[in-house]
Amino acid sequence: MDVKVRYFASLRDRMGKGDESVSFDKDTATVADLWSKVSSEPMPESILVAVNMEYTDSSHELKNGDEVAFFPPVTGG
Amino acid sequence: MDVKVRYFASLRDRMGKGDESVSFDKDTATVADLWSKVSSEPMPESILVAVNMEYTDSSHELKNGDEVAFFPPVTGG
Amino acid sequence: MKVFITKDALDPYKEILDYENTALPAGKHGGVVSFVGTMRDFNDGQDVNAMDLDYYPGMTERHIERVIQEASDEWDVMDALVVHRVGKMVPTDPIVLVAVWSAHRKDSFDACRYIINYLKESAPFWKCEVTTSGEKHWVEHNSEDPGAAARKGLKKSA
Amino acid sequence: MKVFITKDALDPYKEILDYENTALPAGKHGGVVSFVGTMRDFNDGQDVNAMDLDYYPGMTERHIERVIQEASDEWDVMDALVVHRVGKMVPTDPIVLVAVWSAHRKDSFDACRYIINYLKESAPFWKCEVTTSGEKHWVEHNSEDPGAAARKGLKKSA
Numbered sequence: 423m424d425v426k427v428r429y430f431a432s433l434r435d436r437m438g439k440g441d442e443s444v445s446f447d448k449d450t451a452t453v454a455d456l457w458s459k460v461s462s463e464p465m466p467e468s469i470l471v472a473v474n475m476e477y478t479d480s481s482h483e484l485k486n487g488d489e490v491a492f493f494p495p496v497t498g499g
Numbered sequence: 500m501d502v503k504v505r506y507f508a509s510l511r512d513r514m515g516k517g518d519e520s521v522s523f524d525k526d527t528a529t530v531a532d533l534w535s536k537v538s539s540e541p542m543p544e545s546i547l548v549a550v551n552m553e554y555t556d557s558s559h560e561l562k563n564g565d566e567v568a569f570f571p572p573v574t575g576g
Numbered sequence: 577m578k579v580f581i582t583k584d585a586l587d588p589y590k591e592i593l594d595y596e597n598t599a600l601p602a603g604k605h606g607g608v609v610s611f612v613g614t615m616r617d618f619n620d621g622q623d624v625n626a627m628d629l630d631y632y633p634g635m636t637e638r639h640i641e642r643v644i645q646e647a648s649d650e651w652d653v654m655d656a657l658v659v660h661r662v663g664k665m666v667p668t669d670p671i672v673l674v675a676v677w678s679a680h681r682k683d684s685f686d687a688c689r690y691i692i693n694y695l696k697e698s699a700p701f702w703k704c705e706v707t708t709s710g711e712k713h714w715v716e717h718n719s720e721d722p723g724a725a726a727r728k729g730l731k732k733s734a
Numbered sequence: 735m736k737v738f739i740t741k742d743a744l745d746p747y748k749e750i751l752d753y754e755n756t757a758l759p760a761g762k763h764g765g766v767v768s769f770v771g772t773m774r775d776f777n778d779g780q781d782v783n784a785m786d787l788d789y790y791p792g793m794t795e796r797h798i799e800r801v802i803q804e805a806s807d808e809w810d811v812m813d814a815l816v817v818h819r820v821g822k823m824v825p826t827d828p829i830v831l832v833a834v835w836s837a838h839r840k841d842s843f844d845a846c847r848y849i850i851n852y853l854k855e856s857a858p859f860w861k862c863e864v865t866t867s868g869e870k871h872w873v874e875h876n877s878e879d880p881g882a883a884a885r886k887g888l889k890k891s892a
Contacts, residue, residue: 431788431860432872475793491790497873499771499787499818499830499859508630508702509714552635568632574715576613576629576660576672576701589747603775603825609846610768611839617761667761681769681854685847688767692839 423449423486427460430493433469437461454480456490468495500526500563504537507570510546514538531557533567545572577648577656579640581631583663588612588673595657600677605654609684610675611692617667619705619715626706629662629671636660636700643694647676650690651683658691662701672696735806735814737798739789741821746770746831753815758835763812767842768833769850775825777863777873784864787820787829794818794858801852805834808848809841816849820859830854 423446429437437460444459453473457465457480465480472491473482484490500523506514514537521536530550534542534557542557549568550559561567578595592610615627644656654677661671674692678684695701703715736753750768773785802814812835819829832850836842853859861873 428790430790430858431862434788435872472790472793475790475796491793493790493858494860494872495875496856496858497861497875498854498857499789499820505632507632507700508704511630512714549632549635552632552638568635570632570700571702571714572717573698573700574703574717575696575699576631576662589751593747603773605772606774607769607771610770611765611842612768613765613839614763615761616764616837679774681771681847681850684769685843689839689843696839 423451423484425451425456425484425487426489427456428489428491430491432494433492449486451484452480453478453482453484453490456484457492469493470495500528500561502533502561502564503566504533505566505568507568509571510569526563528561529557530555530559530561530567533561534569546570547572577641577644579637579644579658579660581633581637581660581662583661586659586661586670586673588659588670591657591659591673592675595655595675596677599657600655604679605677606679607681607684608675608677609681609688610673611688612670613672613692613696615665615667615669615671622705623708624667624705625708626664626666628664628704628706630702630704631660631662632700640691640695640699643691643699647687647690651687652678652680653683653687654678656687656691658695660695660701735799735802737795737802737816737818739791739795739818739820741819744817744819744828744831746817746828749815749817749831750833753813753833754835757815758813762837763835764837765839765842766833766835767839767846768831769846770828771830771850771854773823773825773827773829780863781866782825782863783866784822784824786822786862786864788860788862789818789820790858798849798853798857801849801857805845805848809845810836810838811841811845812836814845814849816853818853818859 425444427444428441434440444456453471469492471478473488502521504521505518511517521533530548547570548555550565618624640658647653657675659673672695674688676684676688704712705715706712776782798816805811815833817831830853832846834842834846862870863873864870
């Protein structure tokens with residue numbers, strides 16, 4: 423299973439990139455599983471997550487081809 | 500005592516003029532006195548009056564040089 | 577603060593920008609709320625093809641200025657602009673512009689709404705409508721809110 | 735309805751007029767309420783000389799469109815336009831335009847305020863400020879209303 427991952431704002435700076443592709447060798451994985459693949463640190467309390475551009479949480483079950491975004495709290499425009 | 504009189508909107512049409520000067524041979528007169536000089540009809544209930552551009556009523560005592568305006572209820576812009 | 581009444585065609589957004597560039601300090605206001613009212617081609621279900629708006633030069637401006645002052649006393653207003661068209665106009669013509677600058681959105685919205693409500697309900701203007709059948713008639717009351725003038729406490733002569 | 739996010743300089747009133755001329759039927763709307771937000775030269779008491787606004791292409795537009803739809807379900811909205819600038823900008827630059835057309839003033843004001851409140855408090859944008867001392871930092875929360883995102887029920891990951 424492959425997912426596309428995107429980072430925004432300060433998290434993009436911290437990850438050193440704006441996006442990446444992540445492959446799982448199993449067919450099911452949660453957002454929490456994905457985070458532990460992309461970072462060695464625990465997922466910060468404040469980080470928000472969206473799957474396919476809808477807000478969700480770290481228990482969300484991912485599907486092949488999903489776009490997962492991690493970002494800090496929004497500040498508005 | 501002289502006052503300037505102004506009419507607006509439908510009242511201008513009814514009076515056949517937009518303004519006129521009215522002279523009194525006494526030193527005191529009210530708005531009601533002025534109306535009876537400019538019209539043979541009783542002053543309509545709905546007519547508003549302003550003296551020197553401030554809303555008032557027909558008992559208002561006029562002074563020499565006052566500008567008195569009669570007009571129908573405002574409709575807004 | 578500026579109140580301007582004109583018989584000329586109204587270019588509302590040019591008025592906002594001109595005023596902003598000449599009267600307001602740059603970089604200090606957070607935003608501007610504006611209302612632009614346009615002449616509709618109907619009223620009370622009747623087709624209207626022209627309007628002639630009467631006003632009382634001097635008094636109309638004075639009372640609008642007073643209402644802007646009331647709004648500024650009530651809310652945090654940095655500046656406000658009112659431009660109102662009078663005389664003959666046709667549907668789609670802009671009639672009125674109210675713009676309010678403030679450091680705070682909420683204040684701009686509240687003050688702008690207060691001012692336009694006054695203009696539409698109680699300001700010294702008189703509408704004369706010309707219907708498509710050619711009939712000309714003075715509007716008797718404000719169809720949007722006939723009770724507004726009374727509620728604002730305008731005194732009627734006895 | 736149109737939502738447009740751009741890195742280019744924003745000419746808010748030209749956007750309103752262009753949209754009005756292309757998307758709206760003439761003579762039917764009573765008026766338009768707009769909010770134009772401008773970059774200020776201070777925030778939280780600190781001088782700011784530039785801002786870099788980040789957003790999530792696709793998601794940001796989708797969520798703004800949804801909020802316009804919410805406003806249209808709640809109020810009598812004829813049409814609405816949102817144009818938002820992103821990327822690098824400096825004080826006095828217009829950042830955001832919200833315009834709402836309606837047959838009724840009250841609805842235009844309420845809907846416009848609802849949409850701009852969402853944009854300013856909860857929309858997926860992230861501010862990076864550059865102070866006059868050259869310091870660059872991501873804004874941690876919206877200084878206007880830090881609790882807004884939480885109140886809107888955005889879920890945090892556990």
